[in-house]
Amino acid sequence: MTTDDRFGTAPDAAALERGTTLAPRFDAAALVAAVATHADTGEVLMLAWMNAEALARTIDTRQAHYWSRSRAELWHKGATSGQVQDVVELRIDCDQDAVWLKVRPRGDGGACHVGFRSCFYRRIEGAGGTARLVEDAA
Amino acid sequence: MTTDDRFGTAPDAAALERGTTLAPRFDAAALVAAVATHADTGEVLMLAWMNAEALARTIDTRQAHYWSRSRAELWHKGATSGQVQDVVELRIDCDQDAVWLKVRPRGDGGACHVGFRSCFYRRIEGAGGTARLVEDAA
Numbered sequence: 001m002t003t004d005d006r007f008g009t010a011p012d013a014a015a016l017e018r019g020t021t022l023a024p025r026f027d028a029a030a031l032v033a034a035v036a037t038h039a040d041t042g043e044v045l046m047l048a049w050m051n052a053e054a055l056a057r058t059i060d061t062r063q064a065h066y067w068s069r070s071r072a073e074l075w076h077k078g079a080t081s082g083q084v085q086d087v088v089e090l091r092i093d094c095d096q097d098a099v100w101l102k103v104r105p106r107g108d109g110g111a112c113h114v115g116f117r118s119c120f121y122r123r124i125e126g127a128g129g130t131a132r133l134v135e136d137a138a
Numbered sequence: 139m140t141t142d143d144r145f146g147t148a149p150d151a152a153a154l155e156r157g158t159t160l161a162p163r164f165d166a167a168a169l170v171a172a173v174a175t176h177a178d179t180g181e182v183l184m185l186a187w188m189n190a191e192a193l194a195r196t197i198d199t200r201q202a203h204y205w206s207r208s209r210a211e212l213w214h215k216g217a218t219s220g221q222v223q224d225v226v227e228l229r230i231d232c233d234q235d236a237v238w239l240k241v242r243p244r245g246d247g248g249a250c251h252v253g254f255r256s257c258f259y260r261r262i263e264g265a266g267g268t269a270r271l272v273e274d275a276a
Contacts, residue, residue, distance in 0.1 A: 035173045042180035047236035060265045093257040098185035100258045119231040120238045127198045133158045
């Protein structure tokens with residue numbers, strides 16, 4: 001776990017868990033996990049990653065920025081798709097290695113490149129060797 | 139990204155994104171991200187990690203199992219705290235590197251060791267150098 005000098009530090013568990021200082025703890029790849037839910041429906045839209053720059057830009061612009069692991073670049077969500085995510089609320093978890101964004105997507109209101117509103121459009125059903133994915137109605 | 143022989147494989151993007159085969163893609167640490175929301179309120183309770191064993195056990199037992207990165211061990215959530223998470227629904231995202239669990243916590247109904255129901259009990263407010271954390275009422 002590493003910190004970034006764009007943010008503060010937490011000297012102990014009490015400061016990390018109960019303090020008012022934003023002191024995100026980035027993983028070995030310098031990322032925190034970020035879950036985006038729809039501010040109105042509550043559904044989980046997507047799970048993505050932020051490096052320090054993406055988190056700082058999200059805080060400052062109130063629009064979601066992520067780090068694209070596949071493209072290895074800063075990703076202003078919606079810059080090409082129109083699915084810009086206006087951030088209604090931003091939260092961080094107890095040990096400051098994950099953030100939760102409540103967002104309102106612009107454009108067609110979706111978040112997933114496959115065409116569903118949420119990236120989580122398939123349920124895992126069954127168990128063991130017979131587990132299968134069942135897709136929602138489009 | 140790696141696969142695990144407990145699960146299937148997806149030969150191409152179409153199979154990965156639209157297929158019925160569960161073919162999770164684990165990261166360099168052999169983990170997928172897992173977000174748990176409360177099945178009744180929709181709030182995000184926690185964000186954690188699963189290796190192949192944790193995911194397989196979650197599917198088979200319908201109780202949430204994670205991989206504890208800090209303890210480096212399989213973690214049957216609630217085994218010591220009583221906050222066992224009964225899984226109401228389990229979903230996977232488009233590129234199969236993240237899962238979403240809708241759960242009902244047993245015990246005191248919480249998920250966070252700090253004492254809040256959700257681990258995300260602090261909002262990030264302000265911007266730039268003045269960003270600060272504001273805790274929910276307990």
